[in-house]
Amino acid sequence: MPDVTAHLADALFRVAAVENFDDAVNADDGAATSHRHTPDPLGVTVAVRDGRVLAVGADADALAGPGTRVHEFPGATLVPGLVDAHSHPVWGSIEQGQGADLGGATTLEEVLDLLAEHPLKAGETWITGYGLDLNVFPGTPEGRFLGARFPDTAVSLLTADAHSLIISPRAVEVVGLTGAESFDDKSSVELAEDGHPSGYILELQAMDLVFEHYPVLPLEESAEYVKTQLEKFASQGLTGLHALDFGEPGEDVYRWIEEQGELPVRLRCSPLIPADSGPEAWAEAASLMGRGGRRWVVEGVKFMLDGTADNGTAWFEQEDCHGENRDALWRDPRAFSAAIAFFTARGIPTATHAIGDRAVRHALDAIEAAGPASGGPHRIEHLESIPDGLLPRFAELGVVASLQPSHGARLTDAGGEDNWSRRIGTDRAAHGWRTRDLLDAGAVVALGSDWPIGPGDPRVGLADAQLRRPVEDPTVRPVQAEQALNVRQAYRGMTRAAAFAGGRQARAGRVEVGMTADFTVFAANPVDLSPEEQADNPVLATVLEGELSFRAAPARQPSSSRAIASKSATVDWPFPGSTGSAVLENFTPTRPALRSM
Numbered sequence: 001m002p003d004v005t006a007h008l009a010d011a012l013f014r015v016a017a018v019e020n021f022d023d024a025v026n027a028d029d030g031a032a033t034s035h036r037h038t039p040d041p042l043g044v045t046v047a048v049r050d051g052r053v054l055a056v057g058a059d060a061d062a063l064a065g066p067g068t069r070v071h072e073f074p075g076a077t078l079v080p081g082l083v084d085a086h087s088h089p090v091w092g093s094i095e096q097g098q099g100a101d102l103g104g105a106t107t108l109e110e111v112l113d114l115l116a117e118h119p120l121k122a123g124e125t126w127i128t129g130y131g132l133d134l135n136v137f138p139g140t141p142e143g144r145f146l147g148a149r150f151p152d153t154a155v156s157l158l159t160a161d162a163h164s165l166i167i168s169p170r171a172v173e174v175v176g177l178t179g180a181e182s183f184d185d186k187s188s189v190e191l192a193e194d195g196h197p198s199g200y201i202l203e204l205q206a207m208d209l210v211f212e213h214y215p216v217l218p219l220e221e222s223a224e225y226v227k228t229q230l231e232k233f234a235s236q237g238l239t240g241l242h243a244l245d246f247g248e249p250g251e252d253v254y255r256w257i258e259e260q261g262e263l264p265v266r267l268r269c270s271p272l273i274p275a276d277s278g279p280e281a282w283a284e285a286a287s288l289m290g291r292g293g294r295r296w297v298v299e300g301v302k303f304m305l306d307g308t309a310d311n312g313t314a315w316f317e318q319e320d321c322h323g324e325n326r327d328a329l330w331r332d333p334r335a336f337s338a339a340i341a342f343f344t345a346r347g348i349p350t351a352t353h354a355i356g357d358r359a360v361r362h363a364l365d366a367i368e369a370a371g372p373a374s375g376g377p378h379r380i381e382h383l384e385s386i387p388d389g390l391l392p393r394f395a396e397l398g399v400v401a402s403l404q405p406s407h408g409a410r411l412t413d414a415g416g417e418d419n420w421s422r423r424i425g426t427d428r429a430a431h432g433w434r435t436r437d438l439l440d441a442g443a444v445v446a447l448g449s450d451w452p453i454g455p456g457d458p459r460v461g462l463a464d465a466q467l468r469r470p471v472e473d474p475t476v477r478p479v480q481a482e483q484a485l486n487v488r489q490a491y492r493g494m495t496r497a498a499a500f501a502g503g504r505q506a507r508a509g510r511v512e513v514g515m516t517a518d519f520t521v522f523a524a525n526p527v528d529l530s531p532e533e534q535a536d537n538p539v540l541a542t543v544l545e546g547e548l549s550f551r552a553a554p555a556r557q558p559s560s561s562r563a564i565a566s567k568s569a570t571v572d573w574p575f576p577g578s579t580g581s582a583v584l585e586n587f588t589p590t591r592p593a594l595r596s597m
Contacts, residue, residue, distance in 0.1 A: 008065030009047035009054050011517075011546045015078045018044050018056060019525050020510050021488045021495060041074040048517040051545030055513060071548070073540050077525040079491070080509055081239025081518030081542065082458045083498035085402050086381055086448030088162075089233075089243050089267070090226055090250045094217065095130045095158060096452055097225035102157060103131035111136060111157070112149045120153065126214060129157040130452065132166060133411075134310050135419050142192060143167045143199020156210055160411060162453055163308045165201040165210055172197050175213050181206065185275035185304075185329045186313060203307050203329065205275075222249055223256040229456075230257075230264040234550040236457040237539040239518045240266040242448065242502060244302045244351055244381070246288070247271065258293045264549050265542075266518065267296035268502050270351055273303050273339060275330045282342050289348060289375075295544065299502070300376060301343055303352040304329050305336055306359040309384060309420050310411075316356035316385075320423040325356060337366035340378075349376035349503060351402065355384045357428070364393050372398055376503025379446070384408075384420075385428045388437075395442030400501045402446045405465035405485075406454040408433035414469075414477035435465060435493075436483045446501040447493030459539075462490045463531035471535045487527050487534070519543040 046053060047060035055063055064070065100118035105111045115127055127150065134141055146155045146168035155168035167175070177197045181189050187203035201207055233241070243250070246269040257263055269292075271285045291298045305328055307313025312324030319326040330336045340363075343350055350373070352363040360383045367378045379400040384407070394401050412418045412432065421429040438445050448454075449461050463471035465485045468478035478484065485493070499509030508516045523538040542550040 007049075007063070009049050009060070009063040009068050011048045011069040011071065012060060012064055013046045013048070013078055013519065013521070013543070014042045014044070014070065014072045015046070015076045015521065016041050016043055016074065017077045017525055018046060018511050019077050019079045019527060020512075021079070021491045021527070023488060042072055044078070046078060046511060046517075046519070048546035051517055053511060053513050053515050053517050056511060071541070073521050075523070076540050077522050078511065078519050079522065079526070080495040080499075080511055080515075080520070081544070082237045082491075082494045082520050083240035083242070083266075083502070083508075084233075084238055084448045084451065084456070084458060084461075084494065085242045085446035085498045085501050086244055086404060087241040087451045087456070088245055088453075089230060089241055089451070090222075090253055091245065092452035093226040093229040094222050095128070096229070098217070099128040099130045099158070101131055102129045103133070103160070105133065105136055108136055108145050112146070115146075115155065116149065124215065126154045126156060126171075128214070129155075132157045132159045134159055134164075140190075140198075141166060141200045142190075143171070144169060144192070146199070154213070156214070159310075160453060161308045161310050163203055163313065164311050165207050167199045167201060167210060169199065171210065171213075172199060175210055177209065181209065184277075185331060186307065186327055202311055203313055204304070219249060219252055219256055223253045226253050227257050227260075227264070231550070233456055234264040234542045235539060235552070236459065237520045237522070237542060238265050238456075238458055239520060239542050239544055239549070240268070240498070242351075242498070243267050243269045245270070245272050246298055251291070254293055254296045258295070262549070263293075263295040265295070266544060268300075269296060269298045270300040270302045271298065273301050275304060276332060276335055277339070278335070279342065282339055286343065286346055286348060300349045300351055302381075303336065303339070303350060303363075305333070305352050305354045305363055306356055309355055309424055312423065314356035314384075315354075315359035315362070316424065316428070317358045317361075321425065322423065325423060328359060328362070333362055336362070337369065340366040341370040344370035344373045344378075347374035349373040349378055351379040351381055353381045355382050357386050357390065357431075360386050360390055364390065364397060364399065367399055368393075368397055377444070377501065379501055382407075382450075384433060385424060385431045386434060387431060391434070391437055391441040391443070394438060394444075399443075400446050400497070401438045401443045402448060402501060403433055403435055403438075404448050404450045404454050404461070405433055405435055405468070405483075406449065406461045408479045409464040409467070409469050410454070412479050414479045430480065432480055432483075434480075434483055435485055436489075439485070439489060444497050444500050445489075445493055446497040447490065448498075457535075458494055459535045459537060462487075462494065462526075463535040465490045465493070466531040466534075471531055474532075487529075487531070491526055517543060517546040 045060035047055040047063045143166045154171035154174045157166040179191045179197045183205040187206035190200040192198035288298045306315035314325045315328045316325045354360045354363045379402050381402045468484050469476040496509035499505045521541040526534050540552050
């Protein structure tokens with residue numbers, strides 16, 4: 001006899017609505033309309049088999065069989081799994097796991113107090129911190145202020161943009177810095193007026209000299225930091241991350257986690273190509289393509305064409321008020337163009353960090369000369385300030401614009417009093433983070449957090465993109481308010497646009513038959529909520545290829561029951577500690593309250 005179960009679903013997901021964030025149009029007047037939940041709190045079913053969507057809607061219930069798992073979320077909305085298009089999960093998790101959070105410090109004294117609350121543990125020789133805002137310095141950043149409070153301790157503080165370090169005099173001694181160091185790129189050990197290192201370390205190659213002296217953590221400890229953070233991301237609604245770095249100890253960490261169980265999110269990893277490197281380094285990176293595990297894979301490569309405007313290391317057409325921000329990080333930008341051509345010829349897509357307008361222009365020129373890559377689209381990351389003339393080139397060349405709107409909303413000031421705005425000037429600051437203009441010019445705009453630089457909770461980042469200010473603080477004036485996205489545009493940036501950026505648009509980014517069954521389940525439909533409400537919209541579950549990766553604890557004891565369509569199916573209560581039966585007791589999620597301001 002034929003196997004009648006061969007065409008049945010592995011799992012059913014019953015919700016009130018499925019939202020793909022299409023632009024809804026009112027048939028009467030052509031105006032955009034808001035999606036509304038169906039009257040039935042379990043009105044839509046999504047069937048999954050072999051990790052793919054098998055059916056959506058009325059036909060899906062009929063696909064339940066003896067082995068089908070049924071997950072019911074009354075009143076909830078199922079959306080394509082959210083993907084952060086720019087993140088740094090390994091070094092970010094380790095840095096935050098062992099360092100002091102300096103994100104709230106507004107003065108040097110507050111920095112010192114926060115470090116004092118983070119004392120050395122037995123056997124430790126360094127105090128590290130992260131999230132340091134350069135605006136705490138009244139003048140040029142330097143590390144000598146750390147010496148009075150920590151004369152015998154090596155202290156290293158990662159700045160908020162992660163492109164520089166502030167280190168103590170003792171750390172300068174431990175590393176052996178003299179100021180005479182030279183680098184292949186524009187990295188530098190800054191000097192004080194007396195000609196000795198000031199403790200201000202600019203860009204990655206110089207920073208690596210310090211990192212090499214950090215204590216080496218056991219693999220298990222590093223992996224636990226990463227696993228804990230990835231679990232947090234899943235609980236906040238993420239099903240995937242584009243990890244725009246891949247180096248030690250990344251591969252060992254991912255393999256260790258998968259030896260213990262499963263990664264909580266899907267990871268697309270891209271190794272960094274060193275500035276001013278040559279074909280030997282490029283070939284080594286190319287050889288990594290396709291390496292991976294069950295939920296992680298190496299795809300594409302990452303370039304750093306310039307640094308950051310805050311540090312004076314971005315590449316603009318015109319210098320800033322200090323005579324800086326005028327050079328590429330690559331000493332020979334022609335070598336960067338050659339590298340783009342090298343990877344494109346091998347079908348490998350590239351992602352280029354380009355902050356300044358000249359860096360963006362050069363990256364676009366290099367991509368235009370090289371042509372498209374067969375393995376996926378080329379991308380440009382950050383593009384913090386660009387003129388009108390560059391906007392249409394993204395669509396013309398098929399280049400993804402990958403932005404982090406929270407950077408503008410949280411690291412700059414609408415009044416222009418922040419370091420970034422003062423450095424580059426009013427005109428260029430007014431062209432910052434042009435998400436709406438890029439969309440209007442036809443570009444694919446993928447959104448990310450650049451975590452740990454920006455907030456990793458996608459609900460917060462997407463709300464920031466709509467408000468152009470920190471969602472939790474209504475007293476802050478929006479930064480370039482005209483660049484605000486609507487809710488559908490914002491969520492598309494972490495669904496279909498992120499899928500396109502990763503070369504997965506044919507199989508991800510929408511809830512449709514044949515697509516990968518990666519879902520985020522929200523208590524309420526984001527399109528029915530204000531940005532402030534979206535930031536607190538409870539995540540009930542995240543799903544990877546039809547398997548629950550995260551499921552929330554019930555907010556209250558369920559009080560009613562509903563018979564399932566097929567009594568031969570196995571019903572999984574969608575929260576920890578539950579048991580399945582032929583009748584499922586329902587949980588009714590409450591509408592999210594406004595964030596406390």
